[in-house]
Amino acid sequence: MENTWSIDELQEIWQLASTLHNGQKYGGQEENQQVEYINHIGSVTFEILKAVEEDESLNPDLAIKCAVLHDTIEDTPYSLEEVEKQFGREVALGVSALTKQENNQDISDKMGDSLARIKEQPKEVWAVKMADRICNLSAPPFYWTNEKKIAYREEAKRIHQSLGEGSEYLGNRLAEKIERYKSFIK
Numbered sequence: 001m002e003n004t005w006s007i008d009e010l011q012e013i014w015q016l017a018s019t020l021h022n023g024q025k026y027g028g029q030e031e032n033q034q035v036e037y038i039n040h041i042g043s044v045t046f047e048i049l050k051a052v053e054e055d056e057s058l059n060p061d062l063a064i065k066c067a068v069l070h071d072t073i074e075d076t077p078y079s080l081e082e083v084e085k086q087f088g089r090e091v092a093l094g095v096s097a098l099t100k101q102e103n104n105q106d107i108s109d110k111m112g113d114s115l116a117r118i119k120e121q122p123k124e125v126w127a128v129k130m131a132d133r134i135c136n137l138s139a140p141p142f143y144w145t146n147e148k149k150i151a152y153r154e155e156a157k158r159i160h161q162s163l164g165e166g167s168e169y170l171g172n173r174l175a176e177k178i179e180r181y182k183s184f185i186k
Contacts, residue, residue, distance in 0.1 A: 030142055043135040044067045047170070049064065070128050073095055136152075153185070
């Protein structure tokens with residue numbers, strides 16, 4: 001596959017994501033530390049940029065756009081219809097699959113539903129989910145309990161088992177991060 005994507009489009013979509021996520025923060029690894037949410041979006045996008053460099057079978061345009069937009073429907077007023085209008089149906093379907101569904105399922109069922117929806121999409125969407133979890137397996141927020149950390153690591157194993165074959169590079173990277181995450185569990 002031709003490994004092309006537009007830096008101009010990336011800058012445009014980055015501007016949109018920066019505006020949409022403006023002011024959003026998440027807890028850092030130290031007490032009272034707050035990190036700008038756009039940092040997470042950037043980290044996922046960086047993982048995808050490296051993945052498309054390592055795996056030329058990935059469509060970088062789809063993967064990068066889904067990476068930048070992966071949390072917009074869930075965390076901002078931006079709608080799926082707006083994603084489709086601005087970036088096309090394929091990107092909208094990918095972002096939709098990456099968006100948590102609000103329903104009455106327990107956490108395990110939500111992850112099963114999420115993985116099933118992602119597996120119906122091209123492997124670029126699988127790659128974004130793996131990149132997202134890779135980034136989230138850095139130091140956990142200071143307020144997470146050991147039980148939460150253990151459950152999060154187990155969920156990462158489930159993601160790896162389900163999606164790891166979608167990208168050898170990201171599958172290997174996710175496996176490494178899962179192993180290293182044990183150091184945060186007391």
